[in-house]
Amino acid sequence: MTSLVPLGAFIAISAALFFIGVAGVLVRRNAVVILMCVELMLNAANLAFVAFSRRLGLLDERGSVFVVFVFVVAASEVAVGLAIVLAAYRNRPTVDVDQVHEMKG
Amino acid sequence: MLDVIEPIVFGLLSLMILGSGLGVVLSGRITTSALLMAFTFLNMAGMFVLLGAETIAAFQILIYVGAITVLILYGVMFTPQAPRAYGLFFQKQTPAGAVLAALAALPVMAVGFAFRDSGTLPPRGGDLRPLATSVFTDFAFPFEVASVLLLAAMVGAIVLVKRDR
Numbered sequence: 001m002t003s004l005v006p007l008g009a010f011i012a013i014s015a016a017l018f019f020i021g022v023a024g025v026l027v028r029r030n031a032v033v034i035l036m037c038v039e040l041m042l043n044a045a046n047l048a049f050v051a052f053s054r055r056l057g058l059l060d061e062r063g064s065v066f067v068v069f070v071f072v073v074a075a076s077e078v079a080v081g082l083a084i085v086l087a088a089y090r091n092r093p094t095v096d097v098d099q100v101h102e103m104k105g
Numbered sequence: 106m107l108d109v110i111e112p113i114v115f116g117l118l119s120l121m122i123l124g125s126g127l128g129v130v131l132s133g134r135i136t137t138s139a140l141l142m143a144f145t146f147l148n149m150a151g152m153f154v155l156l157g158a159e160t161i162a163a164f165q166i167l168i169y170v171g172a173i174t175v176l177i178l179y180g181v182m183f184t185p186q187a188p189r190a191y192g193l194f195f196q197k198q199t200p201a202g203a204v205l206a207a208l209a210a211l212p213v214m215a216v217g218f219a220f221r222d223s224g225t226l227p228p229r230g231g232d233l234r235p236l237a238t239s240v241f242t243d244f245a246f247p248f249e250v251a252s253v254l255l256l257a258a259m260v261g262a263i264v265l266v267k268r269d270r
Contacts, residue, residue, distance in 0.1 A: 004108050005115045010156070012214050013119045017126050017145075019210035024130035026202030032180045036129055036142045039173060043149050046165075054156045054232075061235040065244050067161050068236075071168050072251040076258030078173050082180040083265035089184055 010051035018044035029096050031085045035078060042074045115155060121148045135181050143174040160233045 017040060024037030046067045053063025088100055125148070128141040146169040153162035240248055 004112050005155075009115065009119075010152070013122060013152070015210065015214045016123055019206050019213070020123070020126040020130060022209070023203055023206040026206055027130065030135060032177065032184060033129070033135060033138055035180070036138060036177055039142065039169070039177075040126055040129060040145060043146060043165075043169065046161075047149060047152060050153055050156050050158045050161055054158060061232060061239045062243075064158055064161055064232060064236050065239045067158075068164065068240065069244075069247060069251055071164055072255060075168060075172060076254055078176055079258050079262040080265070082176060083262040085180060086183055087265045093185070 007051055007055045010055070011048055014044045014047040014051065016044075017041075017047070029098050031088075031097050031100075032082070034097065035081045035085070038081075039074060039078060042070055042077075046070055111155065114151075118148050118151045118155065121145075122152070136178075139174065139177050139181055142177065143170050146170050146174070158232050160236055 021037040021039075021041035021044060024040065025034050028034055028037065049063040049067045049070070053061060053067075092100065094100065122145055125141040125145045129138045129145065132138045132141060146165060150162040150165040150170070153159070153165060
């Protein structure tokens with residue numbers, strides 16, 4: 001049984017979503033939205049992992065195992081990231097990354 | 106008949122992923138951004154099912170759509186989101202950032218389209234058994250390290266938001 005959707009199409013969608021996330025991180029100034037865009041980038045990487053794992057035929061299920069670890073890292077990242085945003089907001093009432101520059105040299 | 110359905114489903118899913126992904130970046134209201142992010146994750150789970158990774162799709166819905174979206178919505182709830190002019194939603198270096206992202210994206214997407222696979226689908230029967238075998242044999246040590254990481258993240262998040270008394 002063959003598939004009509006090539007591997008390259010999945011990789012292209014993954015790359016497109018990844019760079020949508022990159023653009024969001026670079027362009028938006030709300031810290032919570034930046035966290036959302038980082039999650040989009042991680043999920044795009046997941047799609048590439050699963051696509052290679054299922055379609056390349058060499059890696060058996062190891063790509064999917066890495067996806068599970070990416071889930072773990074994403075969950076910890078968003079928990080700690082939101083905690084940092086909330087702690088920064090408590091010290092100074094803003095979530096604009098442009099205005100949080102206490103550590104600027 | 107089945108051969109026609111798969112590209113159609115793929116096209117619909119990718120359209121919704123890219124559309125709602127752009128919506129996350131461009132939307133002026135932060136709650137809209139958060140819910141569109143959940144919608145992107147949901148469609149990504151559909152993409153995983155299309156690739157034959159049903160277990161990963163189930164994890165995706167549980168962790169991303171369930172847990173991470175709720176966490177982000179809590180973050181939205183606890184920070185003020187005053188209405189303001191649309192231009193103020195973006196940073197000062199917006200044109201430079203957009204140009205930089207586009208310049209980096211073009212070669213990567215060109216390489217992505219160049220990949221050719223064997224065209225054969227993996228055997229049916231789900232991916233739960235090989236995934237579980239892999240996690241608990243070859244990757245048993247990283248699995249334990251991941252649980253330590255989750256514990257450290259949980260303690261760290263609690264310490265960071267704890268009020269000093």
